[in-house]
Amino acid sequence: MTSSSRITALEQLDRALLSVTSRDETSAARARQLRWVAGELRRAIVREGFPTEARASLADFFAAEPVSIYLDLAKRGDLRTRATSGNATSTVASIRVRMDCLEILARAGKVPVFLPERPAMQELKKPVGARQRSLLQGWLEATADRPGAAPGRVRLFALVGVVLDTGARAGELCALKLADLGPDLDTVTVVRKPQARSVAPPTTEVHELSGPTRAALQHWLDVREELIREVQGTAKSLWVSVRGNHAGVLDADGHARLRPAGMPLMPRGLARAYTRTVVQVNADMVGHPGWEPLPYRLEQLRRAVEPHPAESHSP
Incomplete structure (x- = not known):
């Protein structure tokens, strides 16, 4: 089999990438x-x-037949590089993302791409209602706004407030x-990086924060100050980790290296923290009048609000 390093199409793909x-203007996500x-x-x-x-060129790679075969294999x-439990079939959303990326790579490589009809997007899941949002904030306030509260709960109380005031995505939150x-x-100030089919320029928005969010942020900043003491250099990220975690590399003795608390919070860490809290609040609120279990994804909370920035502009 021909070595992939000698395939012209892949060399051109790497340059386009x-x-x-x-x-x-290309977001991290x-x-x-x-x-x-x-x-x-x-x-x-x-x-x-x-x-x-x-294999002859990127244009040949992005012709109708190879693209169709690639999408079928992906679907x-x-x-996959790792085995997955359960159904390995890709979702409609992930296929659409692949098609978006093919279009972007084709433009970067200055070649056409022949895509099949884009699959219809499934209906978006129902966003979190106003009453549920209010009850969530009340529950967070009761558990976070007190002496000795867990740092992760204090962080999430402030973070949820910012989400409800701005409608920011996870990646936009972690970039603050x-x-x-x-x-x-x-x-x-939130820098929006649209997740559109084209690489759209970012937009900067300035949002006013509500009184409860300001109070929650002040509490979080006090906690954050303690967390970053062991971090070398000047910590600039608004949201930081509340405990040490593995860095994904080994030290000279073959042991996993721990990253200290106070490191920048990543989107996956944010998502896990939100999900853990939702599991707890759903359990605590069982039987509460009018309570409906919260969804486990922050996205459904974000889509529930329609923020109106005080100022917005594109570069």
Whole structure:
């Protein structure tokens, strides 16, 4: 089998990938998606039975037949690098993301891409209602706004307040710096990086923060100050980890290296923290009049609000 390092199509794919992921307007989330799709394309093109003519150039790779075969392989889960339990079939949303990334890579490589009809998106799950949002905030306040409260609960109380005041996505939340807060915690500046089919320029929005959110943020900033004491350098991220965790690398003795508390919070960590809390609040609120279990994804909370920024502009 021809070595993948000698396949012209992959060399051109790598150049296109580097070109688009190095742009300031490409969000971190989109860059991860593009690398994911590029990895799948690398595994697809060297599979037995994949059209050999697709190796000649990126334009040949992005022709109708190779693209269709790639999407079929991806949909069946045949290009995964790790085994998964249960159904390995890809969701409609992930197929649409792949198609978005193919379009972006094709533009970066200055070649056409021939895509099949885009699959219809499934109906969005119901967002969290106003009463549920109010009860969630009340529960968080009762458990976070008191001496000795768990740092993670204090962080989430402030974070949920910012979500409800701004409608920010997880990636946008994790990108917030201390400098994005107003001097009296009355505003927060959010850089929106649209998750659209095209690489749209980011938009900067300034949102006014409610009184409860300001109070929750002040409590979190006091807790945060304690957490960052062991972190070298100046910690700039607004949201930081509340406990040490594995860095994913080994030290000289072969032991997993721990990252200290106070490191920047990543979207996956944010999602896990929110889900853990929702599990607890759903259990605590069973039997409460009018209570409906909260969904486990922050996205359904975010989509429940329609924020109106005080100021918005594009670069």
